[in-house]
Amino acid sequence: MRQVELIRAQAGACESLGSPFYAHLLEQVADDVAAGGPAAAVLAGHEDAPGPSALALRLMAAVHRLVLTERAPALAAHYPSVGGDGDAAAAWPAFREVLEEHQELIRAGLASPPQTNEVGRSAALFGGLLQVLARAQRPDLPVRLVEIGASAGLNLLADHFTYLAADGGQWPRPAGGGSTEGVTPGGARPATVVLDPAWESRPLGIPEGVEVVERLGCDLAPIDARSQEGALSLLSCVWPDQTHRLDRLRGALSLAAEHAVRLERAGGGDFLDRLELVEGQHTVVWHSVMWQYVSLEEQQRMLARLTTLGDAATPDRPLTHLAFEPRRLAPGAPHRFVVAATTWPGGTECLLGEAPPHGVPVRWGDPTR
Known part of the structure; x- marks a missing residue:
């Protein structure tokens, strides 16, 4: 059965990406579906759902939401996201009971695509931006930050995060040369998001500060990070034994309450068609791990629009x-998650580094060399 195969594939992905808790539960879900148990009843009608729809993760997020809202106390005892013991084997009987008791709620939750708004990917995006600015003709220009597929727009706050490198480096550098722990640009207050390690090494020559004058993005289903419902939607999609990711997300949600981000409900093509360059500002259009969910026609439309905008770029309005997206670096080679930048005037692409799918840590340097 294809549905069972896809659930097992997701279990393997969770295992390889550091979530043994979900890996075990998803194997049990696959067995239950094959046996016609409550998991099969919950997933009925989705037998032909394609792999990119992430049906297994939609199921897990719907159950996690019940845990986070205290509607599944027996299961919560095993979910690390709420202080549980992380015992996946002990969690399965309670998980199965939740599928039986809350079947309709969970089935309704399957309609929501998983949106983690993965904050760790800022390590790749913002680290790439710092290197672009270091090489820019006008490194003094303020940045206008634009995101396609922005979800809740949390990565548009990337300049407020602290980035620690495995080699001991940091961005921003601590004020006064003191401790590097938990400081923000200017060292004014503790950082709510610290990516540690964000990078294997701190890139050479990057600017010590970035002025972001505008933050805007688009998404087909934008999430209001300032609302309780929006925060819950994001938290439920994070794998519960990866508490470091939950900590980063909670920190970013705290920042979102303080800093405005403008989001539009729109596809990337329509959004970019309305975008224009601004004199005296460096417009940066970025995105992460969303390209494969966009049709080829929409991809080509967005790239064509970016090329048109690039043809109008000048040193005073670059x-x-x-992008931080999976790509094959050679025909038939496995996908690798690569940081790539194209800057106009010029329009030449540069591969800056690569990272795991969740964005940390980044290894800088051209991955083809």
């Missing part, structure tokens, strides 16, 4: 397209 454009950068910055």
